[in-house]
Amino acid sequence: MTDGEADELVTRRGFLLGSAGVAAAGAAGTAAAQDGTTTSGGTTTGGEGTTTGGGNGTSGGEGTTTSGEGGGGGGGSETVTVGPGGELVFEPAELQISPGTTVEWVWESDTHNVIPTSQPDGAGWEGSGSESETFDTGHTYSHTFDTEGSYEYVCIPHESAGMAGTITVGGSEGGGESAGPAIPESAKTLGVATSGAMVFTLGLAYFFMKFGGDYGEFDE
Structure with missing residues (x-):
């Protein structure tokens, strides 16, 4: 292997390592943003209790x-x-x-x-x-x-x-079913931006591996 080939191999490896680092950091950022979401919902229950019947209500009267x-x-x-x-x-x-x-x-x-x-x-x-x-x-x-x-x-x-x-x-009003995680808009925006950066970085990595940075010499 010539010195030029070795340098090119080192350069490729360095670029790929850097690309992998960017992708990992992006994934970690997205996960951190999602971890900051909140979960809504709760449980409302009523106890079983005694029955008090009767009262003084009769036809034609108050009670x-x-x-x-x-x-x-x-x-x-x-x-x-x-x-x-x-x-x-x-x-x-x-x-x-x-x-x-x-x-x-x-x-x-x-x-x-x-x-x-x-x-x-x-x-x-x-x-x-x-x-x-x-x-x-x-x-x-x-x-x-x-x-x-x-x-x-x-x-x-x-x-x-x-x-x-x-x-x-019960049903949607009462029952205590926990709602899914509420994702804030900031987390959504960060996720989209991070995904775009990851795609761009991996695309550059693919291009560099395929063509190796050797684009030939321009004719004068």
Whole structure:
């Protein structure tokens, strides 16, 4: 091997080592940027608790009825208006909550009740009372929902008028599913820039290995 060939080989090796170093540094920078992301999400749970039934609410009178699926809530609370402005609706008609949330129905017009028509297995929600029992303005009824799933209910006297509601427990609102990592824009930008630099460097390495830096002599 001549001195020129040896020098060329050393030069190639040095260039390749430098290229590998740049690529490794770029990969490390991308990984470090991604490590700085945050993960959102959490778990909200409600305990099983006792049921307090009854109350002094009767047809034509005011009162408060409270029930639970067994243990006291520990979650948040939501309010559903019963017959707002005399309309035959529940407001809101659809509600999505976390397990352990207590929902309170507040009567704003007369002769209504809250009777479940479907619910998850094991939930045991009984509603505001019997199907024949109704309540008037000023009455309130609350229930803590611990079992995940879909609950449907109606006002029996006005079911034919479409007075119905749905409560979804869990799902995207409640359940404690952890969201994926949130990647900030700075990390995305750094990743793109680093990838571009790596491609460029490796391209130069390939070109140098293929042609060896010998481009011939220019004719004068």
